[in-house]
Amino acid sequence: MDKENHSSKPIIISIISLTLFLVIWEIVCRAGLIDPVFMPAPSKIFARAVKLIGNGELMAHTLASTRRVMVGFMISSMVAIPFGIFLGSSRLFMSICDPFISLLRPLPSMSWIPLSLLWLGITETQKYSIVFMGSFAPSLLYIIEATKSIDPLLIRAARNLGASKLDVMREVILPGALPQIISGLKVMLGIAWTCIISAELVAAREGLGFMIMNGKEYFQTDTVMLGMVMISITVMVIDVVFKKFERRLLPWTR
């Protein structure tokens, strides 16, 4: 049992299975078994990628969507984290806000699109607001749950050492809930992407969602599929970055 061999095997198998899949897909398309408008060959999608990278369009669309997700998600997290900690540690404020959270939570982000268009028009602010509305209520619930999971003994110990209620929130509840908050936010980041792509599909002038919708208008199935592949890749890259960031934020869990 060579250790190195043992760990690299699954990756090799994965690469082979992916390559095999692409090769079969290519052959099926080249043999004319599938209408290219219905399903273009991988080489066609690749050629489209090369073209769109060359003229800078692909990067522009990807960056536009990424920027919207990041801005909306940051604002949502920056409001949800302190608000959630506050709600999680105060029964009174929880009872005051509970009906509103319960009403907001079941609303899919899509349902905000018409209202946000009426209020804000096809603007960047409208895109951020969709991400915000889609991720705020679920983030808040994750954070309230995380706050409640703190060992009450630690709160006692902190109070016994002279911490005020505010000190307890900053010094005990926030760091104590952070591992759970971060794993919640990771899920929320995925949801934020869903929000922005839906918003772009409905009304936008740039972004991956727009690119996909525009491709569909011109029957460019390769552009549509390229857009979908780009979403996957971008989310995967952000996930890796997020994990690095997570390790730096939570040094004690190592």
Added chain:
Amino acid sequence: MDTLNGQSKICVNNVTKCFSSKQGEVTALKDLSLDIMDGEFLVVVGASGCGKTTLINMIAGFDSPSSGEILLDGKPVTGITPECGMIFQQYALFPWKTVQENVEFGLKMKRIPKSERKTIAAKFIDLVALNGFEKSYPHHLSGGMKQRVSIARALANDPEVMLLDEPFAALDAMTRQVLQEQLVRIYEKHKKTIIFITHSIDEALLLSSRIAVMTARPGSIAQEIVNDLPHPRNADVQLSDNYMALKRKIWDSVQAEVLKSMEVETG
């Protein structure tokens, strides 16, 4: 018991504590009175479930009596008091803080500047012999080391009273003995008033200057015994007739209470 002795640090006056539970009202403590002198090392011994922890939680201000009062320096305890530093059986260290940051916590809450905090923390980390572990996180430490951090954290905050709730119960026998000796040394050096809770009679005899035996639930004080065994309480002392006599006396008292509580449960 109603008069305030000039040297009393803490007076527990006729304290009763009831909890409401699913089975109805439970009386944990009933008319418990106890005076703790300034600078004394009081060990409270009692069987499990007799309300020892309830008592210490009320002295720390985590909980309030249903009736009666607790005075600290003659003033009623109405909330959590940093003057009474608590040490928990489960250590209660902040997992996201290093040893040093844990020890500095109380000082940080007092808004003491960083450099000063560091000096004070270093002194107490040294006292509990954890030099070299300043940057470690609690989960890298053994149980005994964690409890030493917890002791240093309480001492760094310079409380007048230290409350220890079965602090060594979760440790192995060897570690426990080392920590007991360290605690006695700290007590002799820093002259804090200490209230220490345990169910171990040997631990009570080794550490205390006075022992209070609690009754079965509802808890009150069955007996108070002055422990004048000579220091250091080494093997010789532990084999002396005096030690044996004291141990028997406490054991009889505790045993009577345990039997009583078993009768209550089975009868």
